[in-house]
Amino acid sequence: GAGVSQSPSNKVTEKGKDVELRCDPISGHTALYWYRQSLGQGLEFLIYFQGNSAPDKSGLPSDRFSAERTGGSVSTLTIQRTQQEDSAVYLCASSLGVLGQFFGPGTRLTVL
């Protein structure tokens, strides 16, 4: 597709369950990013993938959060044992060099 896509668009889960969020970047973009936007908060960096290099995980809030990127394309963000404070919009972006980051529509996660 022409843009970054994310699925699902909305996810409601119960506290303690695991969830997986998916991101398809723009074709040819070598870098992929995950951000989180919580109610009343700004956008918070989570993790960054660049080509085959080790990912920058410095923004992950706890060890319940992990992400992988298969074949240099699709990425999955996994949150284990979800907590209510994990409720947020999770945004994925991709880029090529320093030509700007392009964002997907986001996944709205609600933990009950």
Add this chain to the structure above:
Amino acid sequence: KQEVTQIPAALSVPEGENLVLNCSFTDSAIYNLQWFRQDPGKGLTSLLLIQSSQREQTSGRLNASLDKSSGRSTLYIAASQPGDSATYLCAVLGGGSEKLVFGKGTKLTVNP
């Protein structure tokens, strides 16, 4: 640590007015600065990207300027329209870091 501040936090104007949104950042060692628009419940739409070597970029009724040495950027919107109502976010990509650092945004309302 890079910090990005946007002023004002909210702005309400009548249709047709020209307006300026402000963004400041604390570390001038940036690769680029990007302005985004976010509609309620949606992802981020990239409006303008200014590389560190550039002073301004224009797209239609939008003009963004960058003064890297003073750590400031402005987004100028000419002849505002109700469809311009959204939250406008400024983000910088810092030297040595691949993650965008965002301001908290300016919520713009253009009244018909």
